[in-house]
Amino acid sequence: MTASHDVLVIGGGGAGLRAAIAVAETNPRLRVAIVSKVYPMRSHTVSAEGGAAGVAADDDSLDEHAYDTVSGSDWLCDQDAVEAFVHEAPRELLRLEHWGCPWSRQPDGHIAVRAFGGMKKKRTWFAADRTGFHMLHTLFQTVLSFPEIVRYDEWYVTKLLVDDGRTYGVVAIDLATGRTETITASAVIVCTGGCGRVYPFTTNANIKTGDGMALAYRAGAPLKDMEFVQYHPTGLPFTGILITEAARAEGGWLLNKDGYRYLQDYDLGKPEPTPVMRSMELGPRDRLSQAFVHEQAKGRTIDTPYGPIVHLDLRHLGAELIDAKLPFVRELCSKYQNIDPVTELVPVRPVVHYMMGGIHTDIHGATPIQGLFAAGEVACVSINGANRLGSNSLPECLVFGARAGRAAALFAGLYGGRIPPAVMAQGRDEEDRLERELTRHLDGRERIADIRTEMQITMENGSGIYRDRDSMVKAFDELQELQARFADAAIDDHSRTFNTELVALLELSFMLDVAESIITCALHREESRGAHQRTDFPARDDERFLAHSLVQREPDRAGRRVRYLPVTITRWPPGERVYGR
Amino acid sequence: MADEITLEVVRYRPELRIEPVVQSYQVPLREHWAILDGLTYIKDHLDGTLSFRWSCRMGICGSCGMTVNGDPQLTCATFLTDYAPGPVRVEPLRNFPVIRDLVVDIGDFMDKLPTVKPWVIRDVDSPVEEGEYLQTPEELDEYKQFSMCINCMLCYSACPVYALEPHFLGPAAIALAQRYNLDSRDEGASEREDILSSPEGIWACTFVGECSAACPKDVDPAAAIQRYKLTAATQAIKNFLLPRGAR
Numbered sequence: 001m002t003a004s005h006d007v008l009v010i011g012g013g014g015a016g017l018r019a020a021i022a023v024a025e026t027n028p029r030l031r032v033a034i035v036s037k038v039y040p041m042r043s044h045t046v047s048a049e050g051g052a053a054g055v056a057a058d059d060d061s062l063d064e065h066a067y068d069t070v071s072g073s074d075w076l077c078d079q080d081a082v083e084a085f086v087h088e089a090p091r092e093l094l095r096l097e098h099w100g101c102p103w104s105r106q107p108d109g110h111i112a113v114r115a116f117g118g119m120k121k122k123r124t125w126f127a128a129d130r131t132g133f134h135m136l137h138t139l140f141q142t143v144l145s146f147p148e149i150v151r152y153d154e155w156y157v158t159k160l161l162v163d164d165g166r167t168y169g170v171v172a173i174d175l176a177t178g179r180t181e182t183i184t185a186s187a188v189i190v191c192t193g194g195c196g197r198v199y200p201f202t203t204n205a206n207i208k209t210g211d212g213m214a215l216a217y218r219a220g221a222p223l224k225d226m227e228f229v230q231y232h233p234t235g236l237p238f239t240g241i242l243i244t245e246a247a248r249a250e251g252g253w254l255l256n257k258d259g260y261r262y263l264q265d266y267d268l269g270k271p272e273p274t275p276v277m278r279s280m281e282l283g284p285r286d287r288l289s290q291a292f293v294h295e296q297a298k299g300r301t302i303d304t305p306y307g308p309i310v311h312l313d314l315r316h317l318g319a320e321l322i323d324a325k326l327p328f329v330r331e332l333c334s335k336y337q338n339i340d341p342v343t344e345l346v347p348v349r350p351v352v353h354y355m356m357g358g359i360h361t362d363i364h365g366a367t368p369i370q371g372l373f374a375a376g377e378v379a380c381v382s383i384n385g386a387n388r389l390g391s392n393s394l395p396e397c398l399v400f401g402a403r404a405g406r407a408a409a410l411f412a413g414l415y416g417g418r419i420p421p422a423v424m425a426q427g428r429d430e431e432d433r434l435e436r437e438l439t440r441h442l443d444g445r446e447r448i449a450d451i452r453t454e455m456q457i458t459m460e461n462g463s464g465i466y467r468d469r470d471s472m473v474k475a476f477d478e479l480q481e482l483q484a485r486f487a488d489a490a491i492d493d494h495s496r497t498f499n500t501e502l503v504a505l506l507e508l509s510f511m512l513d514v515a516e517s518i519i520t521c522a523l524h525r526e527e528s529r530g531a532h533q534r535t536d537f538p539a540r541d542d543e544r545f546l547a548h549s550l551v552q553r554e555p556d557r558a559g560r561r562v563r564y565l566p567v568t569i570t571r572w573p574p575g576e577r578v579y580g581r
Numbered sequence: 582m583a584d585e586i587t588l589e590v591v592r593y594r595p596e597l598r599i600e601p602v603v604q605s606y607q608v609p610l611r612e613h614w615a616i617l618d619g620l621t622y623i624k625d626h627l628d629g630t631l632s633f634r635w636s637c638r639m640g641i642c643g644s645c646g647m648t649v650n651g652d653p654q655l656t657c658a659t660f661l662t663d664y665a666p667g668p669v670r671v672e673p674l675r676n677f678p679v680i681r682d683l684v685v686d687i688g689d690f691m692d693k694l695p696t697v698k699p700w701v702i703r704d705v706d707s708p709v710e711e712g713e714y715l716q717t718p719e720e721l722d723e724y725k726q727f728s729m730c731i732n733c734m735l736c737y738s739a740c741p742v743y744a745l746e747p748h749f750l751g752p753a754a755i756a757l758a759q760r761y762n763l764d765s766r767d768e769g770a771s772e773r774e775d776i777l778s779s780p781e782g783i784w785a786c787t788f789v790g791e792c793s794a795a796c797p798k799d800v801d802p803a804a805a806i807q808r809y810k811l812t813a814a815t816q817a818i819k820n821f822l823l824p825r826g827a828r
Contacts, residue, residue: 038634039691041732042642080827095714100701102721102728109715133641134728141757153691176680205636241639332639334657336613449625465786492629493624495596498681501629 002427004419004437005150006030006412007405008169008185010157010212012040014048015376015404016191017139018092018536022405025144027413032135035172035183037207037503040140044193044205048132049244049328051124052394055383056113062086063460069392070572072118072284073385074355074530075546076225078568081363085392085399092398092561093125101138102127104325114325115249116391117184118284118579120277124391127147127246129328130299141272147240152183152309156503157211160188160219161423166370167219168423171430173504178496180434184429186416189373189434190216190359191401194377200351200456201243201307203235212378214510216359217517221367222550224380224565226514227522229354230388230533231289231465235351238305239336243329243348243355245390247282247341248326248421253313256300262310266291269399269580279396279580281522285533286387287579289350292547293465318342348463354393356384356531357521360550360565365404371411375404382548385567386530437491438502444490451489452511454484459515463522468536472523479516517562521549542574586610586661587668588619590631593679599660601679603630603670613764616656617645620671620683633683635748638827640797644732647671647683653735655797674738687734693750694732697758702769720765727760727805736802739795741787747783752802755783759805762812778813786810 002231007023012034023032034040055065062333065086070077097103097111104126106111116124127134143149154175157268161168161182169184192212196204217223233254248254251274256262261280267574268287269279276282292310295301301308314322314329322330333341346477358380365373376397383396386453395448462475486509494500527541529535554560585607593601602827603733606627608619617638623631633656635645640658650659650670661669677685707714736752740787743749758777777783 010691036642038636038642039687039732042634042636042644043640044637046642046731047637047639078722091709094709094713098701098706098766100761100766102725102764103713105718107717107718107719109717109720111713129672130641133731137728137730141694141699142701144695145698147695203644205634229796239638268774328641338613446623448629493632495594495630495681497595498632498684500624500632500634504624504629 003023003181003183005033005183005185006416007187007189007408009189009191010170011033011043011191011193011378012151012318012433013043013191013193013376014135014139014394015401018398018401019141019189019375020143020149021146021410022402024148026338026406026409028148030409030412031150032148033150033152035155035157035170037154037156037175039153040143042139043136044208045136047203047242048188048207049129049242050246050249050395051114051116051122051126051131051391052093052135052515053116053119053389053391054093054395055086055123056090056111056125057122058125061507064120065123067572068119069383069389070576071577072387072389074387074540074577075099075574076385076529076548076567077383078381079572080568082383085383085396085569087394088399092395092402094134096138096398096499097577099138101143102134104128110400114143114246115275115277116389117245117248117279117282117284119391124249126246128327130146132394137263144566146468156281156506157215158434158506160372161379161426162369163420163423164220167372168419171427173557175498178499180431182424182431184419184423186412187373187409189404190372190374190378191376194355194376195511195514196352197512198455198518200453200458201235202352203232203240204352209507210514211460211507211510212374213358213386213517214513215554216367216372216374217513219577220371220553220555221369221372222360222549222552223357223412223517225357225359225382225521225553227463227549229352229463229518230285230354230356230387230531231350232285232353233288233292233350234312234330234348236337237304237309237347237349240351241336242351242353243346246328247312247314247326247329249275250321251275251317252281254281255311255313257302258300259438261293262295262300263288266294267580282581284387284389290533292350307349308459309347309349310346313345314341315343315345318466319367329413354388356380356382356386356388363403364407365400366407371415373404373408375400386532391479437505438496438499440496444488446489448489448491448508449500451482451486452508455515458482459518463519466533466535467522468506468534469523472519476519476523479512479519504543517551519545520551520560520562525549546574546578583610583666586619586622586665589668589670590683591670591672592631594681603757605668610661612662614661616649616654616659616661616671618719619661620656626654626707628642632681637809643731646674646735647672648675649740653738653795655733655735658797675691676738676740676744677734689747690732690734690737690754691753694757697750697754697775698769699757699761701761701764701767702772704768714766715764716758723765724760724763724811727756729800730756730760731798733797735795735797736792737745737790740791741791742785747787749785750776750782752806755809756802756805759809774813774816777809783809
């Protein structure tokens, strides 16, 4: 079976929905479709809590937002991309306001903004602490007003169709029926989000399995800066559920086992009773998560059945503020930790949260494969460099989702046309492969969950908050073994109807490839920068590594190579990252 | 506390047999484990063929609604220890066609949702360059609770009217229409009037209130419906009494 569109968006989260609207607005004649493995309103954007940054206040400026982002990135971002981003973010957030997003307000009716980590000024728009949820539903409901946007809800993309350096569409499974279909398109925009599930302890939803990264990687596109994995400093210890940075922006403190605000020992400033911008608890996430590891080494964390923890203290904020600004935090603590942050300390520990790296794109979301675009967490433009600042990712979805949508619409308008026979043959081959996957391994010996769990532990041990050559070489070897074992993985379920085990198998296969790309990039980068901290190379090395890593499969898929691309610097030459002083 | 609990899962596999069957599984009974953790334990360790939806596991994505011991619940926000010593009966959400096992077909809701036009409608859309539409915190509070709907379908599962009358728009769709009707930025109430006031709209509701009781996010769809009934009745009287231009 074959369906055909002009522009196909993979993923229905913040970036994908924004991209689809941009296509429809740019050229209403184009046939645009969104294919997503979940209903769009289930997408992981829904879990974002704290807010979305965009300069709004009179005392703020685009340059300050840009500088905070550049220094937060440890100078690894591309400054032209950052300048475009800070310039367009406020307009995108306003557009969402016009579409109905219930942003929190000041008494006079203007948008309210809050402080956030690593930001010198208050510029984070928020909808209480359910910002991502409200943004996603606003976008989804707005998409419903565009009847020309077709949706493939609960379809799982398994392959990008690429021939002679150009993309022509995808192969996907309709989960409800098990039917596989080749869906052709003149342009494809990948907006599938991150890959937190390659790690054992993550804020990410179950669906965050790096599908889009692996699809592009397998199709020959380079992945960029994959070694930069963000650990958020405050996850609930058993579940990994995120406790938003907004809790600290509103005045929360991080305490070690002695009740001491330990961040003062890590060059992050002096403890003050009220929040100070770019200081202490409002430092950047990489530095805060690293501080935790040092506290643990000093024996100043608290051991629990779910690992060592520190405490987030919100008690002094009072019930009124917590209910007004952080109601979801209170709900999550109550449900998942059986505590009330109004009267009790919240146990937290660092948790894998976000991928700075992703599919290599230019400032318009275009990848090196013609007709293939990417935006959101799956992409690496890069505005995040070695460490993303909190509240930059939601506007990134909007700004670069819209940019990719416009660029894809332009491309599809210019280069529509015939699908080469070789592409249709690829599609048939993939459909045959999926048929074999469904029936394979009746006698396979390996369980999907076992391989997945071992991969996750391997990644935590090999490329956690601190890494070194030995740990990564070991992890790389283990991943090769896991790839071999995966070939022998079994599935019990051979039904065509909503086969979630087949999806889990395909997701695991994607995750193993993404994991390999992370370790490969991390091994090659012999320096410490932002979220990539090597105990064997503890210093930043601008001489060798003020550059993006690009990892790419060799054409025969047997090997991979890493090369480097210079960072674009426009106005902020590399300097020291200074927080709290 | 016993260290295991029995989950009795109602399974339906269209390729195997016509009727659903109950299958029992022993899962660990641990503090902090949600019903969902029990189900993923089954999937990972006991039986890979069990199908169910889940994603965020923090009560916000709306994927994992099921019927637990007779009540519609988000299984990621409902805990095994609350059902000890068990057994716990896990069934698909009621009032929906079952696709497979615990996965239901919500296509009916997805088709109905656009008919209430759940987006901002303006007579004139101001350019973004002119800044935000002002909205005071009090105006925000007017519709805020109805904007909290996560589309989890628990209210449809609980609704006795929807059970008997599948054409009924249902609680969440009506609440979302009201979410926009009550938003100070919206001017589209008249465009939503026909569908809301139709026999499949608010008048089908007999105000049992099960929807509001079932909602995991404290949305009160029953109140949205009651409030709109008043609006619609007032509008009907105006339409009857006043000339067109004055309504």
